[in-house]
Amino acid sequence: xxxxxxxxxxxxxxxxxxxxxxxxxxxxxxxxxxxxxxxxxxxxxxxxxxxxxxxxxxxxxxxxxxxxxxxxxxxxxxxxxxxxxxxxxxxxxxxxxxxxxxxxxxxxxxxxxxxxxxxxxxxxxxxxxxxxxxxxxxxxxxxxxxxxxxxxxxxxxxxxxxxxxxxxxxxxxxxxxxxxxxxxxxxxxxxxxxxxxxxxxxxxxxxxxxxxxxxxxxxxxxxxxxxxxxxxxxxxxxxxxxxxxxxxxxxxxxxxxxxxxxxxxxxxxxxxxxxxxxxxxxxxxxxxxxxxxxxxxxxxxxxxxxxxxxxxxxxxxxxxxxxxxxxxxxxxxxxxxxxxxxxxxxxx
Numbered sequence: 001x002x003x004x005x006x007x008x009x010x011x012x013x014x015x016x017x018x019x020x021x022x023x024x025x026x027x028x029x030x031x032x033x034x035x036x037x038x039x040x041x042x043x044x045x046x047x048x049x050x051x052x053x054x055x056x057x058x059x060x061x062x063x064x065x066x067x068x069x070x071x072x073x074x075x076x077x078x079x080x081x082x083x084x085x086x087x088x089x090x091x092x093x094x095x096x097x098x099x100x101x102x103x104x105x106x107x108x109x110x111x112x113x114x115x116x117x118x119x120x121x122x123x124x125x126x127x128x129x130x131x132x133x134x135x136x137x138x139x140x141x142x143x144x145x146x147x148x149x150x151x152x153x154x155x156x157x158x159x160x161x162x163x164x165x166x167x168x169x170x171x172x173x174x175x176x177x178x179x180x181x182x183x184x185x186x187x188x189x190x191x192x193x194x195x196x197x198x199x200x201x202x203x204x205x206x207x208x209x210x211x212x213x214x215x216x217x218x219x220x221x222x223x224x225x226x227x228x229x230x231x232x233x234x235x236x237x238x239x240x241x242x243x244x245x246x247x248x249x250x251x252x253x254x255x256x257x258x259x260x261x262x263x264x265x266x267x268x269x270x271x272x273x274x275x276x277x278x279x280x281x282x283x284x285x286x287x288x289x290x291x292x293x294x295x296x297x298x299x300x301x302x303x304x305x306x307x308x309x310x311x312x313x314x315x316x317x318x319x320x321x322x323x324x325x326x327x328x329x330x331x332x333x334x335x336x337x338x339x340x341x342x343x344x345x346x347x348x
Contacts, residue, residue, distance in 0.1 A: 020058040091137035153232030182223040260306035272323030
């Protein structure tokens with residue numbers, strides 16, 4: 001365990017150049033006292049670790065010291081070739097860079113591990129897009145990828161709703177791929193914020209997507225709605241404290257809460273409970289199954305199901321046929337009954 005931690009400490013200093021004891025302790029999930037002991041052990045082993053005192057100080061490696069020690073196990077080597085998604089990398093125009101990086105990693109691996117790409121490719125294939133999504137990447141994606149890497153301002157026209165198009169100048173912070181759809185996370189300059197509406201909210205017809213505004217002036221844009229993209233030519237100062245994954249998680253959770261504005265009360269048979277996740281959105285199914293009461297003697301359980309609207313609920317619950325009964329509200333119960341009567345009439 002300690003040998004692995006020493007290697008991790010050495011590689012952290014090699015990649016970050018300078019780190020404080022507190023930062024190292026946080027990364028390695030140990031105490032600062034343990035960091036002090038580990039640094040002493042590295043120094044005793046001949047690794048030139050230098051401690052700089054005072055404000056802005058920390059530990060660093062002297063003279064550009066680099067280690068060729070990888071410490072990779074077979075499992076870690078194979079995982080490296082699983083970590084790059086070939087489809088998204090190609091969409092972003094990074095296929096050549098990923099291939100070159102894999103060749104360099106492969107050349108550095110011990111001979112016994114050089115079958116890692118073949119072993120991984122024979123066992124795992126990652127197909128990120130959804131079943132019914134478009135296979136072609138959005139036209140603006142590659143240029144956006146370059147702008148994200150360069151911290152370069154971009155200008156574009158954005159389709160908001162069915163017909164409305166707005167001009168935007170933004171600072172692109174990151175790209176997110178969700179269920180085959182690409183999203184741009186960008187910071188909007190202060191002068192554009194006061195009247196800015198959420199950019200990537202629910203689509204017409206109920207097909208919603210994460211979107212909206214944040215306290216820090218960041219917005220979410222669907223890349224396939226971006227047109228006439230032009231690099232602005234100027235760089236922006238990136239907020240290094242911005243957490244892309246954390247931002248996305250908050251946006252997605254907020255979108256789900258806003259999307260499922262209503263609730264209905266239903267009874268589900270044992271078969272209905274098992275089939276619910278195939279009939280409604282995963283978030284709604286999870287909430288309903290968590291809130292389900294104890295089954296009655298026949299195995300039916302009462303629960304509350306979050307829904308987008310009564311019309312959407314009717315469509316989704318009809319998929320369960322006779323394995324669900326709507327108890328409330330009366331309007332939805334009447335809608336289901338009317339549809340069931342029309343179906344019965346067709347088969348008389």
